[in-house]
Amino acid sequence: MPEGHVIHRLTARLLADFGGYSLEVLSPQGRFADSAELLSGLQITGSSSWGKHIFIKFGEEPDELARWLHVHLGLYGKWRFYPLDVFGNPPAPKGEIRLRLVGREEVADLSGPTRCAVVSYDEVLDVLKRLGPDPLVNHPADRAEFIRLVRARKRAIGELVMDQSVVAGPGNIYRAECLFRVGISPFRKGSNISEKRLGLLWDDLRAGLLDGLETGFISTMLEEDLRAEDPEDVEAQRFYVYHRTGRPCLRCGSMVAEQLMQNRRLFWCPGCQR
Numbered sequence: 001m002p003e004g005h006v007i008h009r010l011t012a013r014l015l016a017d018f019g020g021y022s023l024e025v026l027s028p029q030g031r032f033a034d035s036a037e038l039l040s041g042l043q044i045t046g047s048s049s050w051g052k053h054i055f056i057k058f059g060e061e062p063d064e065l066a067r068w069l070h071v072h073l074g075l076y077g078k079w080r081f082y083p084l085d086v087f088g089n090p091p092a093p094k095g096e097i098r099l100r101l102v103g104r105e106e107v108a109d110l111s112g113p114t115r116c117a118v119v120s121y122d123e124v125l126d127v128l129k130r131l132g133p134d135p136l137v138n139h140p141a142d143r144a145e146f147i148r149l150v151r152a153r154k155r156a157i158g159e160l161v162m163d164q165s166v167v168a169g170p171g172n173i174y175r176a177e178c179l180f181r182v183g184i185s186p187f188r189k190g191s192n193i194s195e196k197r198l199g200l201l202w203d204d205l206r207a208g209l210l211d212g213l214e215t216g217f218i219s220t221m222l223e224e225d226l227r228a229e230d231p232e233d234v235e236a237q238r239f240y241v242y243h244r245t246g247r248p249c250l251r252c253g254s255m256v257a258e259q260l261m262q263n264r265r266l267f268w269c270p271g272c273q274r
């Protein structure tokens with residue numbers, strides 16, 4: 001599943017490339033045909049993302065009166081972009097395309113989303129109410145809210161970082177890497193972690209996601225830990241613990257460990273994380 005930075009990049013791209021002119025909206029697969037008709041001919045006039053949710057505003061009315069497209073990719077959803085041909089025609093759809101936006105120079109095809117629906121602004125707000133703060137949005141009170149939400153819970157922090165109602169955006173890679181970078185054991189209960197350490201975790205999640213947002217690529221290794229003489233390949237230098245099971249920790253030499261936590265693979269260093 002893409003993590004929050006990918007969603008923010010997609011949202012920005014949809015507005016930049018498809019916004020500001022009347023769009024043709026189709027559902028080649030047919031499942032979204034009625035809704036596509038509601039949007040076709042309108043302009044995209046805004047976009048916003050929160051965690052893993054994408055909201056695209058259609059029409060020039062105020063927010064409350066506009067139509068909103070709500071998309072959540074889930075585990076299998078994908079946006080794919082294809083250029084129009086030399087005659088300005090879109091390519092034939094490949095596979096089951098729920099939604100197609102036909103732009104001036106390219107098409108955006110959405111397949112396999114968990115959620116793809118035209119909703120009202122009130123429904124957008126309802127979704128946002130269920131989500132925790134997003135480190136990429138980082139409103140002034142969000143850091144304190146994250147600390148409060150975690151400390152109010154007795155569940156393991158490794159679970160809480162993946163719980164979108166506690167913090168929206170991070171997925172499995174940022175969970176493993178940010179907990180490692182701030183030295184918190186994924187098994188420590190939220191209520192047993194100091195405010196100071198949770199503040200550092202928020203800052204680190206934000207830093208990681210921002211870096212991913214900028215580069216479109218997740219690499220969490222800090223400069224000071226890169227070693228040119230490392231015999232491992234470049235891929236192995238992207239992460240500290242993610243997919244490094246059984247290899248020595250780059251900081252302390254302990255063996256990186258792995259187990260399932262809520263059915264997702266969890267990686268951590270028993271030596272560095274307390």
Ligand SMILES: [Zn+2]
Nearest residue numbers: 249252269272
């Ligand atoms: Zn270690």
